[in-house]
Amino acid sequence: MMTQNDAYISIRNVNKFFGSFQAINDVSIDIRQGEFFSLLGASGCGKTTLLRMLAGFETPTSGEIYIDGQPMSEVPPHQRPVNMVFQSYAIFPHLNVRDNIAYGLRKQKLPKTKRNELVDEMLELIKLPKYGDRKANQLSGGQRQRIALARALILRPKVLLLDEPLGALDKQLREQMQLELRALQKTVGITFVFVTHDQEEALTLSDRIAVMADGRDLQVDTPTLLYESPATREVASFIGTMNFFDGKVTDVVEGTADINVKGLGQVLTKNFGPKLHPGDDVCIAIRPEKLNLTKSEPQDAGNKIQGLMDKAAYLGERSHFYVGLDGVAQPVAISAQNRQRSEGVPEEKRPVWISWEDNAFVVLEKG
Amino acid sequence: MSSKSYIRRPNRPLQIYAAIFLIVLYVPVLFLPLFSFNDSIYVKFPLTGFTTQWYVELFHREPVWAALMNSIKVGVTTSIIATGFGVFAAKAITRYRIPGRGPIIGFIMLPLVVPGIIFGVALLVLLSQLGVPLSLYTVTIGHIIVCLPFSIATLIPRFEGFDPSVEEASADLGENAWWTFWRVTFPIVFPGVLASLLLTFTVSFDEFIMAFFLSGTDPTLPMYIWGQLRFPQEFPSILAMASIILLVSFILVFIGQWINRDAQAKTLANEEK
Numbered sequence: 001m002m003t004q005n006d007a008y009i010s011i012r013n014v015n016k017f018f019g020s021f022q023a024i025n026d027v028s029i030d031i032r033q034g035e036f037f038s039l040l041g042a043s044g045c046g047k048t049t050l051l052r053m054l055a056g057f058e059t060p061t062s063g064e065i066y067i068d069g070q071p072m073s074e075v076p077p078h079q080r081p082v083n084m085v086f087q088s089y090a091i092f093p094h095l096n097v098r099d100n101i102a103y104g105l106r107k108q109k110l111p112k113t114k115r116n117e118l119v120d121e122m123l124e125l126i127k128l129p130k131y132g133d134r135k136a137n138q139l140s141g142g143q144r145q146r147i148a149l150a151r152a153l154i155l156r157p158k159v160l161l162l163d164e165p166l167g168a169l170d171k172q173l174r175e176q177m178q179l180e181l182r183a184l185q186k187t188v189g190i191t192f193v194f195v196t197h198d199q200e201e202a203l204t205l206s207d208r209i210a211v212m213a214d215g216r217d218l219q220v221d222t223p224t225l226l227y228e229s230p231a232t233r234e235v236a237s238f239i240g241t242m243n244f245f246d247g248k249v250t251d252v253v254e255g256t257a258d259i260n261v262k263g264l265g266q267v268l269t270k271n272f273g274p275k276l277h278p279g280d281d282v283c284i285a286i287r288p289e290k291l292n293l294t295k296s297e298p299q300d301a302g303n304k305i306q307g308l309m310d311k312a313a314y315l316g317e318r319s320h321f322y323v324g325l326d327g328v329a330q331p332v333a334i335s336a337q338n339r340q341r342s343e344g345v346p347e348e349k350r351p352v353w354i355s356w357e358d359n360a361f362v363v364l365e366k367g
Numbered sequence: 368m369s370s371k372s373y374i375r376r377p378n379r380p381l382q383i384y385a386a387i388f389l390i391v392l393y394v395p396v397l398f399l400p401l402f403s404f405n406d407s408i409y410v411k412f413p414l415t416g417f418t419t420q421w422y423v424e425l426f427h428r429e430p431v432w433a434a435l436m437n438s439i440k441v442g443v444t445t446s447i448i449a450t451g452f453g454v455f456a457a458k459a460i461t462r463y464r465i466p467g468r469g470p471i472i473g474f475i476m477l478p479l480v481v482p483g484i485i486f487g488v489a490l491l492v493l494l495s496q497l498g499v500p501l502s503l504y505t506v507t508i509g510h511i512i513v514c515l516p517f518s519i520a521t522l523i524p525r526f527e528g529f530d531p532s533v534e535e536a537s538a539d540l541g542e543n544a545w546w547t548f549w550r551v552t553f554p555i556v557f558p559g560v561l562a563s564l565l566l567t568f569t570v571s572f573d574e575f576i577m578a579f580f581l582s583g584t585d586p587t588l589p590m591y592i593w594g595q596l597r598f599p600q601e602f603p604s605i606l607a608m609a610s611i612i613l614l615v616s617f618i619l620v621f622i623g624q625w626i627n628r629d630a631q632a633k634t635l636a637n638e639e640k
Contacts, residue, residue, distance in 0.1 A: 057535055077538040090536035093529065094554045103550075104540035151540065 007066075008033035008191055009054065009159060014063030016049055016215075023049045024060070025215035031193060031208075036185050038194045038202040041212035042238070047195045048087075050212075051161050054193060055084045068158060083152035084161040087168075089144040091136040097123070098132040100147055104155045122150040125184070142173045149181075153188060162194045166201065178204055199239045203227065211235050229271055232365050233283055242285045243332050244364075249280045257363060259284055263328035264305055272363035283364045288335035290360040293321055294353045295346050301355035307332065309352045314338075323352060399613060403606035408599060410606070421607040431608065434591035438572050441503055441587060445510040446568040452511070453518030453563055454556065460519070461526040462534075479516045486512060487580035494581070501583035509577035514567035521566055521623075525559030558626045565623035569616050588612075 007030035016024035024046045031037045039047040052058045053065060056077035065072045067081060083104075092100050101119050110118070123129045126146035131139070139147065145165055152160055166174045166181075182205050185192050196202050202209050203223040210220040218238075219231045230236035233244060247261040257276055261267045261284055269284070276282070298304055307323040310331040319338055322331035332354065346352050406416035425431060459465065460472060478486060490509050491501075499505060533555070537547040553560075575589040582590055592608065595601045 055535075055539055057538075076543070077535070078541050078543050082539075084536070084539045086532045086536060088530050088532050090530060090532040092533055092536070092551060092555075094551075103537070104542075106546075106550075107541055148536075151536075155540065 006030065006032060008035075008068060009193070010066040011050070011054075012064045012066065014050070014053065014060045014065065016046070016053065016058065017061045023215050024053075026063075027212075027215070027217045028063075029210050029217055029220055031191060033191055034189050036182070036192045036194065036205055036207045038196055038206040038209045039212055040196055040199060040202040040209050040238075043197055045212045046215040047197075047212050048163055049215075051084075051163055051193060051195045054159070055082055055161055056080050081158040082161055083155055083157040083159075084163065085145070085148045085152055085165045087163040087165070089148040089165075091139070091144050091147055093136045095136070096132065097128070097134050097136075097139070097147055100136065101150045101154055103151060118154055122154050125153070125187075126150045141168050142177065145169065145177065149184070153184075153190070157190060159191045159193060162192060164195055164197070166196075167198075174201075181205065203239070211238060213238070227287075229362055230285075230364065231273065233285070236285050236362075236364060241288050241333055241335070243288065243291075243330075244283055244285050245328065247282050247284045249276055249278050249282060251278055252276055259361075259363070261361075263325045267303070267361050268358060269361040269363060270359050271361065273365060276363065284361050285364055286356065286361045288320070288333040290356060291332065291334045292355045293323070293334050293336055293346065294355065295350075297353050298355045303358070303360075304353055304355035306351055306353055309346050309348050309350050312346065312348060321346070321352075323354060325354075396613065399606055400610040403603065403610045405603070408603055410602065421603040425604045425607050428604070430591060431588075431604075434586050434588045437503055437585050438588040441507050441510060441578075442568045442571040444507050445514055445571040446564045448507075449511050449514035449518045449567045450522075450560055450563040452515055453522050453567075454553075454560060456515070456519050457522035457526045457556075458552070461523060462531060475519060476516045478513055479520075483513065483574075483576035484580075487577045490577070491580045501581055503582065503585050503587075505581040505583070506578050506587060509581045510571040510574055513574060513577060514570050517570055518563040518567050521563040522556060522559045525556045529555050561626045562623040565619045565626075569619050572612075573616070 009029075009031040011027055011029045011031075014024055014027045015022065027046075027050065039050060041047045049058055053060055054067075054072075056072065056075060059073060072080065092103065095103070098116075098119050101122050102115055105115055105118065119132070120129070123132055126149060128143060128146060131143065136144070145168075148165070162181075166177050169177060178201060194202075194205060203226075206223055208220060208222055209226055211218045211226065213234055219226060219235045221229075226235065226239055230239065230242075233242075236242040236244075245261045245264060247259040247267070249257055250260050250266070251258040256268055256270050257272050259267050259269065259282060267284065272282075292298070292301070297306070305325065307325045310322040310324045312322075313320040317338060319336055321334040321336065323334060324331045334354065401414075402410050403421055404417055404419065405414050406418040406420075407414075456475060460468065465471065487509065490505070490512075494501065494505055533551055534547055537551045538544075542550060573589060574587075575593065578587045578590050579593075586594065588608075592605055595605055
């Protein structure tokens with residue numbers, strides 16, 4: 001657990017109601033200084049509401065938000081040490097690029113030359129040095145996004161809030177901007193709080209991610225831990241694809257659990273939470289890419305089972321297979337890279353073998 | 368392949384209808400300038416000859432100019448106050464969650480449909496009960512009521528046409544509500560404000576019924592014109608004046624529409640989404 005001093009932004013037991021609808025349900029999250037932190041969830045999960053509460057556009061119904069140790073509930077948006085990049089970018093349509101970027105500098109009463117210098121620096125940083133005199137309506141989506149970023153960064157905020165800033169961009173530009181955003185965050189060293197519904201984007205960019213659903217924070221962890229050791233079935237199914245099985249713990253010895261899994265037999269794994277006792281009913285899960293598919297019985301694998309190929313989908317760089325197992329309702333999903341040419345793809349309705357490494361399974365909390 | 372889409376293809380009967388509509392609407396109006404240049408005090412065909420004498424005569428009549436100045440004073444005051452209220456009303460209507468929003472908008476827009484005579488009589492009763500003497504001030508009050516819906520109706524599309532998050536962005540970048548209004552909101556709605564000023568001025572300038580009930584000894588221009596209709600020899604210069612007013616009104620309304628054109632285009636574009 002993190003100590004209170006560690007947290008730069010501390011969200012403490014925050015609830016938010018819109019009328020009778022509860023948008024945020026007792027959320028507590030700590031965000032460290034200089035961290036790239038993502039709020040990940042499907043639309044309507046409360047991630048944007050939480051971000052808007054950090055910016056000050058919504059006030060918590062109960063609970064408190066601290067930024068740099070200061071309680072924020074009485075601080076209006078224009079006095080908070082945070083700046084935001086809006087989903088729509090919110091570029092001022094009546095101002096040119098320079099004036100958009102310099103908008104927040106009015107209060108600093110800088111001499112004109114100093115101000116121009118700062119704006120030039122920013123234009124350089126976002127790689128649009130010649131665009132200063134353009135009007136907002138002469139800009140593409142990617143350019144608007146960068147200007148929204150520059151406009152916020154020029155004020156050197158302690159925290160930068162980003163509300164799905166890449167959502168409106170096409171795939172290629174989006175991937176390019178992801179890399180640039182990550183590089184930029186490393187350069188300026190500001191704490192980023194990033195809202196997205198795109199799990200891939202969150203995994204690529206973030207130091208840590210909070211997975212949210214129905215206004216609750218389900219799990220806060222690094223991308224690797226979220227993917228490899230999701231705490232609950234909800235988190236596991238939201239990030240990537242997951243195969244779930246029912247099982248019963250037969251034994252727990254020296255950090256290894258022996259679990260009798262329906263349809264698979266005995267499975268050994270070290271990946272489980274603290275509370276696991278023999279006799280517990282558990283949900284156990286494995287990622288599709290952690291399963292190997294072979295047409296004949298693999299001789300060198302210890303963990304294997306025979307099944308019936310249900311469906312195969314060829315996706316170019318990889319293929320997805322669905323294999324039926326006795327005693328398991330859902331066909332098991334398997335993802336394999338197509339290293340060889342596709343002559344070897346197993347046909348449908350043929351017996352195949354599935355095998356897996358030790359500790360490939362993860363035990364999830366029931367619920 | 369034709370470049371015209373199903374919706375955009377030309378429609379002959381509709382074009383003819385539009386032409387007839389415009390003719391019926393504007394030809395009668397064109398008789399005013401026509402007879403204002405006619406060399407006879409009687410408004411009837413055939414025309415007897417060309418003259419600018421009525422215009423010259425108009426320029427030498429003191430009461431006309433006094434009435435014109437009264438109308439301009441009332442019009443300018445009305446347009447500024449009505450547009451000022453209109454800006455706040457339009458912002459409130461488009462930006463805030465107000466309980467009973469629909470009925471409130473309905474009440475604000477009511478003067479558009481309630482006969483002016485009812486408002487005129489009501490205000491007259493109220494003002495005389497309060498002991499307020501009738502003057503150009505009372506006319507101005509009446510005109511503000513008449514003009515407010517026009518102002519709001521002009522401004523609402525302008526407020527709806529821009530993304531409310533730009534106001535949030537301004538707050539986020541450190542400006543309070545006052546500065547946000549002057550640095551972001553007002554510049555963006557400014558074309559709408561100009562259009563509203565022009566439109567409300569025109570409405571006030573033309574308004575007769577409220578002025579009839581609420582003016583004291585100083586007549587507005589429409590009141591003065593109405594008063595002169597009893598004297599046939601005055602009539603041609605009234606025609607001359609009407610022609611001038613017509614021209615100026617057209618110019619003002621066109622300028623207003625032209626200034627506000629991109630707001631309307633934006634509203635249309637939003638509807639198409």
